[in-house]
Amino acid sequence: MIIKSALFKGSFKTVEQCPTGKLPEYAFIGRSNVGKSSLINMLLNKKDLVKVSGRPGKTQSINHFLINDSFYFVDLPGYGFAAVSKKEKHTWKKMIADFLQKREQLLNTFILIDARHEPLKIDLDFINQFGEWQIPFSIVFTKADKVGKDVIANHKKMFEERLAESWENLPPIFISSANTQMGREDIFKYVTEMLNDNAKLQDAV
Ligand code: GDP
Numbered sequence: 066m067i068i069k070s071a072l073f074k075g076s077f078k079t080v081e082q083c084p085t086g087k088l089p090e091y092a093f094i095g096r097s098n099v100g101k102s103s104l105i106n107m108l109l110n111k112k113d114l115v116k117v118s119g120r121p122g123k124t125q126s127i128n129h130f131l132i133n134d135s136f137y138f139v140d141l142p143g144y145g146f147a148a149v150s151k152k153e154k155h156t157w158k159k160m161i162a163d164f165l166q167k168r169e170q171l172l173n174t175f176i177l178i179d180a181r182h183e184p185l186k187i188d189l190d191f192i193n194q195f196g197e198w199q200i201p202f203s204i205v206f207t208k209a210d211k212v213g214k215d216v217i218a219n220h221k222k223m224f225e226e227r228l229a230e231s232w233e234n235l236p237p238i239f240i241s242s243a244n245t246q247m248g249r250e251d252i253f254k255y256v257t258e259m260l261n262d263n264a265k266l267q268d269a270v
Pocket of ligand 1: 101
């Protein structure tokens with residue numbers, strides 16, 4: 066996909082404050098420091114549209130980026146940062162659960178997983194909530210340049226095995242690196258297919 070424009074549209078504290086209209090959205094979420102800001106910047110070919118690594122957990126808000134005047138990337142605040150207070154954690158949970166469950170134009174959530182690790186409970190627990198909520202998601206392994214192909218293949222397989230314990234159909238798993246642009250084409254192919262399906266659906270209504 067050619068990115069003609071990518072504009073920051075604002076930070077929002079609640080789903081009710083988020084931009085009105087019907088433009089489709091794709092959300093990004095993961096453990097803090099997973100490489101979310103770097104991935105979004107890489108996908109959009111922007112150096113620092115999304116701020117990389119301030120205090121992790123700092124941005125407790127929903128950030129909208131308008132792409133090519135036709136859809137949004139939504140940067141959601143990360144989870145699993147130890148130094149966040151109980152109150153902050155509670156606020157985060159409510160914000161995320163509300164957004165994911167209520168946002169009708171949300172076509173897909175990319176859940177980011179650090180390719181260097183074997184499946185972590187915190188990530189599996191977060192993913193399994195999507196089943197309860199019945200919300201579509203896919204998985205993106207990040208920082209793939211930091212480990213060898215064999216390790217990635219092994220972690221992917223382990224992940225699929227753990228997911229298969231709870232899920233009948235496994236989501237796609239993309240392998241990405243913000244440093245080498247690995248995964249960019251596959252992710253945009255997927256985004257484009259979903260945009261086309263959504264447009265057909267809207268036409269049919
Ligand atoms: P966020 O907290 O999830 O938004 O993570 P950031 O995008 O701020 O990245 C956290 C750290 O990981 C930063 O030091 C990045 O430079 C580094 N990082 C992110 N993505 C990659 C990647 O694909 N490859 C490598 N080698 N480092 C990365």
